Amino acid sequence: MVSKQLFFPVVAIFFCLPVFSQTIEKTIKLPEPELKGKKTFEEVLLKRRSIRLYKDDALLLNQISQLMFAAQGITAPWGGRTSPSAGATYPVEIYLVAGNVEGLKPGLYHYIVSSHSLVQKASGDIRKMLSLAALKQKSIEKAPATIVIAAEFSRTTGRYGERGIRYVYMEAGHVSQNIYLQAESIGLGTVAIGAFDDKLVKDIMKINQDVLYLMPVGKKSSEGEKHD
Numbered sequence: 597m598v599s600k601q602l603f604f605p606v607v608a609i610f611f612c613l614p615v616f617s618q619t620i621e622k623t624i625k626l627p628e629p630e631l632k633g634k635k636t637f638e639e640v641l642l643k644r645r646s647i648r649l650y651k652d653d654a655l656l657l658n659q660i661s662q663l664m665f666a667a668q669g670i671t672a673p674w675g676g677r678t679s680p681s682a683g684a685t686y687p688v689e690i691y692l693v694a695g696n697v698e699g700l701k702p703g704l705y706h707y708i709v710s711s712h713s714l715v716q717k718a719s720g721d722i723r724k725m726l727s728l729a730a731l732k733q734k735s736i737e738k739a740p741a742t743i744v745i746a747a748e749f750s751r752t753t754g755r756y757g758e759r760g761i762r763y764v765y766m767e768a769g770h771v772s773q774n775i776y777l778q779a780e781s782i783g784l785g786t787v788a789i790g791a792f793d794d795k796l797v798k799d800i801m802k803i804n805q806d807v808l809y810l811m812p813v814g815k816k817s818s819e820g821e822k823h824d
């Protein structure tokens with residue numbers, strides 16, 4: 597029997613799904629990431645907080661570029677990335693749910709690590725649907741964009757067996773912290789969201805990988821540090 601808490605989001609998402617359509621794959625090259633910040637690393641550590649309230653301002657493409665680079669950007673000729681990975685198996689895949697981003701139509705985008713670009717997977721604003729699938733957390737509905745940390749477990753379990761499962765969860769933590777710190781460094785706020793319905797989120801995004809974290813991101817509102 598479906599619980600009442602889950603029934604209403606499921607029904608609401610069912611009715612919203614037709615407005616979210618699969619699109620032809622359009623590639624958007626991101627600007628090169630800025631490699632010098634205005635705050636020291638220690639200041640960023642000191643200031644990092646989970647931020648759940650954002651200004652209505654659109655995010656800019658160069659801000660998205662910084663966040664994608666922090667999550668999974670390539671930093672070594674052999675393909676090494678900003679986040680560590682067990683045996684360099686790199687199971688993590690990053691998606692962006694854009695609602696209000698200058699230069700991006702509302703929709704779902706996949707970050708392509710090798711070319712530092714985004715590929716549009718679907719069009720339409722799915723922020724409300726995603727929020728319903730995450731226990732109606734308003735931060736997702738209101739943020740101009742949400743970064744989705746997903747993973748292809750088999751890349752790591754293929755090498756390490758059962759133990760690879762814990763490695764993938766650890767890696768999601770590394771990626772999430774990189775995003776937190778980069779957001780703080782450029783005056784944005786984010787929060788790592790783990791409370792969501794796995795199946796609903798996967799159905800909405802129509803991806804094969806498992807979703808581990810949702811990270812809404814936006815310009816911090818002055819009330820941004822209030823807790824839910």
Ligand SMILES: Cc1cc2nc3c(=O)[nH]c(=O)nc-3n(C[C@H](O)[C@H](O)[C@H](O)COP(=O)(O)O)c2cc1C
Pocket residue numbers: 644645646647648733787788789790791792824
């Ligand atoms: C695994 C994990 C899951 C979390 N899930 C949520 C969540 O679903 N919603 C939310 O608002 N915050 C979530 N958070 C953020 C925590 O509430 C937050 O980190 C904690 O309150 C400490 O505050 P700080 O991050 O500002 O230091 C999660 C954090 C972690 C590490």
